[in-house]
Amino acid sequence: MTNTIDWIVEQMDCYPQHEGEQDVVFTVHWRCNGSDGQYSGTAYGTQAIANDPQAPFTPYSDLTQSQVIGWVQSAMGAKGVADTEAVVAAQIETQKNPPVVSPPLPW
Secondary structure (H helix, E strand, O other), rough: OOEEEEEEEEEEEEEEEEEOOOEEOOOOOOOOEEEEOOEEEEEEEEEOOOOOOOOOOHHHHHOHHHHHHHHHHHHHHHHHHHHHHHHHHHHHHHHHHOOOOOOOOOO
16 A cells, blocks of 8 residues: 655744734644554654745634645755655654564563
């Protein structure tokens, strides 16, 4: 099977008021989950989000998970995203092919 990777937003930290706007996101708590059949892995982290005063502001209630994950991945950069997904894939691979095993005692 092929690994399925999903990014989700766990929580967002906001300034109640910032530059004339309400509930302005500045930190996103994210999770990257992966699975391959019965095997799974996960990575959790936080990402600071820079507020661009030139970009259009999206009210908190109108944000979508896809939009926020886009912010996170953009801030992390392609290498950060790839490294995170590699960690999750390595967890899955370790479950499939454990580097250490403890077989039952032979007696």
